[in-house]
Amino acid sequence: MTVTARPLVTAQYAPNSETTLYTAPSGTRTIIDKCTGTNGTAGAVTLAIKIVANGGSASAANQVISKSLAAGEAYTFPEVVGHVLETGGFVSVLAGAASSVVIRMSGREVT
Numbered sequence: 001m002t003v004t005a006r007p008l009v010t011a012q013y014a015p016n017s018e019t020t021l022y023t024a025p026s027g028t029r030t031i032i033d034k035c036t037g038t039n040g041t042a043g044a045v046t047l048a049i050k051i052v053a054n055g056g057s058a059s060a061a062n063q064v065i066s067k068s069l070a071a072g073e074a075y076t077f078p079e080v081v082g083h084v085l086e087t088g089g090f091v092s093v094l095a096g097a098a099s100s101v102v103i104r105m106s107g108r109e110v111t
Contacts (some may be wrong), residue, residue: 002111008032009105014047014095018058021093022105024085031084032091032107035077039069039101046096047103049080054088069101080105 008022008030014037024030037047048066050058065079085091095101 004109004111005033005106006109007104007106009091009103011102011104013099014093014101014103016095016098016100018092018094020058020090021103022085023090024054024087025109026087027111029084029086029110030089030107031110032080032082032105034107035080035103035105036074037067037069037077037101037103038074039071041097041100042071044068044070045100047101048094049077050092050094051080051083051085052090052092054086054090058092058094068096 039045046066046068048063050063052058052062069075
């Protein structure tokens with residue numbers, strides 16, 4: 001068994017349309033260790049994070065959190081820390097506005 005700590009999502013703006021940002025590679029189990037969202041705008045912006053099993057689709061049924069981030073707020077999303085993705089499982093996000101919230105996620109891939 002090999003464990004590799006790595007960024008799962010490099011720092012980027014969360015899109016304002018439902019988008020998959022990370023998918024667990026074949027033969028890999030992924031553990032989410034850290035997830036940060038930072039709102040760099042002057043107003044509140046919502047960020048929704050979904051953790052979806054292989055073969056599933058991003059929907060309200062697998063939403064882990066939807067959080068309104070105040071202007072300038074950084075939040076560590078403890079609600080997603082510790083979740084495990086099996087092969088093909090993925091993380092999907094949706095921001096309330098484009099180019100507003102920067103998201104970054106790191107974790108461990110176990111092969």
